[in-house]
Amino acid sequence: MKRYLVYLAAAILSACTADILPEKPIDDDSMSRMEPVSIDVRLTTPTTRAVINDSGTGAASFSWENGDEIGIVVNNKYYRFTLSGKSGEETGTFTAELPAGSVIAEGAQVAYPYIAGDYDENTHTFSLTYPTDYTSAKEGDFRHRWAGTLVKDGNSYLAELSHQSAILRITYENVPSEATAVRLTADQDLAGSSKTITTNFSWYASTMNFYFPVPAGTYNSFTIQLLNGSKAIEGTQKTMANGSMVLETGKIYRTPSVSIGPKKILVAYFSFTNTTKSIAESMADILGADIFEITPSEAYTSDNSNYYDDSTRAYKEQYGPATTRPEINTNLSSTDYDIVLLGFPIWYGKVPRVVLSFLDAYSFSGKTVIPFCTSGSSSISASQTELQNTYTDINWKSGARLNGYTADQLKTWLADLGIQNTPFQLSIGGTVFAGELANNATAQAFNSLLPMTLNMSELNGNEKYHYLNSTLPTNAACPGTIQNGDILLYGNNCVVVFYKTFTTSYSYTKIGRITDPSVLEGAVGSGSVAIKFSH
Ligand SMILES: Cc1cc2nc3c(=O)[nH]c(=O)nc-3n(C[C@H](O)[C@H](O)[C@H](O)COP(=O)(O)O)c2cc1C
Numbered sequence: 001m002k003r004y005l006v007y008l009a010a011a012i013l014s015a016c017t018a019d020i021l022p023e024k025p026i027d028d029d030s031m032s033r034m035e036p037v038s039i040d041v042r043l044t045t046p047t048t049r050a051v052i053n054d055s056g057t058g059a060a061s062f063s064w065e066n067g068d069e070i071g072i073v074v075n076n077k078y079y080r081f082t083l084s085g086k087s088g089e090e091t092g093t094f095t096a097e098l099p100a101g102s103v104i105a106e107g108a109q110v111a112y113p114y115i116a117g118d119y120d121e122n123t124h125t126f127s128l129t130y131p132t133d134y135t136s137a138k139e140g141d142f143r144h145r146w147a148g149t150l151v152k153d154g155n156s157y158l159a160e161l162s163h164q165s166a167i168l169r170i171t172y173e174n175v176p177s178e179a180t181a182v183r184l185t186a187d188q189d190l191a192g193s194s195k196t197i198t199t200n201f202s203w204y205a206s207t208m209n210f211y212f213p214v215p216a217g218t219y220n221s222f223t224i225q226l227l228n229g230s231k232a233i234e235g236t237q238k239t240m241a242n243g244s245m246v247l248e249t250g251k252i253y254r255t256p257s258v259s260i261g262p263k264k265i266l267v268a269y270f271s272f273t274n275t276t277k278s279i280a281e282s283m284a285d286i287l288g289a290d291i292f293e294i295t296p297s298e299a300y301t302s303d304n305s306n307y308y309d310d311s312t313r314a315y316k317e318q319y320g321p322a323t324t325r326p327e328i329n330t331n332l333s334s335t336d337y338d339i340v341l342l343g344f345p346i347w348y349g350k351v352p353r354v355v356l357s358f359l360d361a362y363s364f365s366g367k368t369v370i371p372f373c374t375s376g377s378s379s380i381s382a383s384q385t386e387l388q389n390t391y392t393d394i395n396w397k398s399g400a401r402l403n404g405y406t407a408d409q410l411k412t413w414l415a416d417l418g419i420q421n422t423p424f425q426l427s428i429g430g431t432v433f434a435g436e437l438a439n440n441a442t443a444q445a446f447n448s449l450l451p452m453t454l455n456m457s458e459l460n461g462n463e464k465y466h467y468l469n470s471t472l473p474t475n476a477a478c479p480g481t482i483q484n485g486d487i488l489l490y491g492n493n494c495v496v497v498f499y500k501t502f503t504t505s506y507s508y509t510k511i512g513r514i515t516d517p518s519v520l521e522g523a524v525g526s527g528s529v530a531i532k533f534s535h
Contacts, residue, residue, distance in 0.1 A: 166213070167213055222255070458527055484500055
């Protein structure tokens with residue numbers, strides 16, 4: 001058995017030039033006999049297997065782990081050497097079967113990890129292409145490639161490896177639990193001729209760091225998106241377009257972290273006979289979203305909007321010139337939403353013109369808008385087409401006709417669109433309650449304060465409250481009935497957890513709710529209580 005001692009310097013050097021040095025010829029006879037060859041590979045900077053030390057220097061180091069494989073070119077053939085010694089150590093012993101008499105010579109090309117097909121035996125070069133789809137088993141596990149050559153170092157060899165790409169590190173906070181993959185898209189090729197790389201991950205944490213190897217070059221934009229299978233999760237896409245971003249081989253680039261939390265969702269609807277209204281209200285309640293009713297300046301009446309009478313106002317508007325826009329009340333206070341759910345009844349086969357007046361009055365350019373309708377029988381498809389063709393700068397998602405949908409059915413429909421509430425938890429004494437945050441600006445701001453423990457005071461035998469030091473955005477309304485488990489904001493800084501259901505005349509802004517509050521009253525007790533809010 002031959003043993004070669006090789007030092008592996010895991011330093012970032014300039015990209016390796018794949019020089020081919022002549023190697024000692026071997027006689028034909030020996031080709032038929034294979035014998036095991038082991039080499040010791042030593043690291044110059046032993047650390048735990050962090051894989052990447054992203055302190056900003058671009059330095060990287062690792063210790064060997066079971067299953068590690070390196071590739072060495074011997075006589076123009078690429079051999080897989082597998083770790084046969086201990087893992088987690090600075091020195092790893094790697095073994096391969098080589099033709100008898102093989103010599104691992106100075107200048108031999110080395111690559112880590114070994115990937116079959118990386119080495120072209122005709123051109124004597126590494127291609128080191130990156131996969132467009134990769135499964136990552138843990139943080140830091142990505143398809144990275146190192147390559148270099150062996151140089152003589154006293155009586156042994158030193159392998160100097162350089163990383164073969166730039167690395168983009170993307171941090172997501174509050175990752176939704178249904179996320180199974182992350183996709184990176186650039187304005188130029190990332191792997192082969194593909195502009196996208198998808199990493200499926202079999203691990204999960206609420207804050208996740210993803211590493212993408214990307215070719216060195218100048219990029220104008222990167223877009224990242226979390227996926228459930230192949231389905232995009234709404235609200236988890238982020239585009240970084242900072243002009244010309246120059247990425248160099250061997251360096252690590254961190255992006256600003258992307259925080260996935262409650263979204264700001266508006267349910268905007270027009271309704272004449274309240275069918276669409278009740279669906280819209282149910283939807284806003286499920287999501288803890290803001291709600292806005294689109295109203296014409298002059299209300300429709302049953303006389304002037306009679307479906308069966310061609311001479312009525314509704315008929316004339318719908319069949320008038322394409323530019324017809326009935327005047328509306330423009331009292332929506334903000335368009336700062338991530339998603340708009342847009343509801344309407346079908347009128348004469350299509351979306352009522354008054355809804356187009358709403359889209360003309362406010363700019364939802366670049367926003368995600370999802371239409372939904374109710375109707376006697378007509379589908380939403382003609383309306384969807386008209387909306388998409390008329391408002392081309394809106395990111396339209398396919399909508400649906402939702403007549404008779406129950407709250408559970410609406411929840412499923414929304415979840416299928418990737419729209420749901422951000423989970424969080426409340427720890428009260430020894431009990432942990434699952435909670436869900438509202439999709440509004442208040443819940444977003446509250447979410448950014450987590451984790452926090454509030455000492456909450458008792459009031460009226462139905463609520464615990466705490467005044468925060470800072471204020472949160474408000475959009476207060478009187479809920480009429482307060483539900484056991486509601487978490488609401490009173491004024492602009494008083495967080496209230498309700499543990500009974502009762503009617504109220506006060507106004508509050510939604511923060512969230514406890515999913516199952518059945519044992520809440522017992523847990524909070526009759527006096528002050530410390531409640532920890534966390535993810
Ligand atoms: C003026 C007018 C036109 C209508 N046109 C249609 C139609 O073309 N197709 C259809 O299925 N229902 C049609 N309907 C029925 C409504 O779409 C349906 O009743 C809807 O659910 C009402 O919603 P709302 O209560 O929110 O106004 C029409 C109703 C009115 C008042």
